[in-house]
Amino acid sequence: MVNVDKQNKKNKKEDTDLVDKLVGINRVAKVVKGGRRFGFAAIVVVGDLRGKVGYGTGKAKEVPEAIKKATDDAKKNMVKVPMKEGRTLHHDMKGHYGAGRVVLRSAPSGTGIIAGGPMRAVFETLGVQDVVAKSIGTSNPHNMIKATFDAFKSMYSPRNVANKRGKKVAEIFGNESKEINQAAKVE
Template sequence: MLVRAETSNQELSDKLVYVGRCAKVVKGGRRFSFAAIVVTGDGKGKVGLGLGKATEVMDAKEKAVKVARKNMVKIPLRDGRTLHHDITATFCSGNIVMRSAPAGTGIIAGGPVRALLEVLGIKDVVAKSVGTTNPHNMIKAALKALTEIKSPRFIAEKRSKKIGEIVSRRDRQQKDTQE
């Protein structure tokens, strides 16, 4: 359920996640170039990922911001602060497990995944990265997981049920696991 988000350039925050340097050896010496990964979000459920490459760091960052704002997607959030359900995703050798958390937990995640969740607007989540520490793969795995989240409204429409039936069932399951 990948939905492109309509974006206006107001209220968007950008976070530089990673800058990598690459060297090309030529006859006269080394030529350096830079790659930048940027995540952009509005803090209300829209997020985008961008990769930019250039000979200067600032140019690479600007390109990445432009790509991130172009590729923003809408993620359904529960109460505007956490995920609707637990989710697992894999991208290349990067695996990620994300779990919704009660209010006041905060963002328990490391590295590039934390930046993605912050600009998205999630306030309470537990995320565990397994496998690679490559920021490209970790962010893409996290974004893949987030785009696979289904809201109760979507599930209710698909099953031809009411939203109350779906949500009450979820609440009963959470009480059973806590006891």
């Protein structure tokens, strides 16, 4: 019993750190014998403003219930995105899902978030301060968000690349080879 209470407190503490943004709500109608039955579908983005973000969808007969379901789904599907200096992306990347294509570019300090609609919500909840993003193709929020998350899959920090190759971070950037070449030229 004590372990369950500790787990619940831990989950509540994690939930308070999260920020959620409602991206869109669709009203859908089912035509039945007596008329139309309306339902609502919501898409929500949740993040901790420190590099973790997730998205989720929910459907229900009432709007608040659809938003709650979408938020719960988003919390389950969170991913960690490495960030450069805690403010921008490490490198440029492309992502696609269906007809949605996105291009994400790192930006210098002070640029801000230059992105449209659903992508802006993703970056704001992720905690990115400087980024340039372009949506090419569909403007469907579902496909734009899924394409953005597809681009995040190809994001690697220099530390991750160095660990995979068994090298140091400086070797990845080629700093040591430049120093060796300069030393050779001097001699």
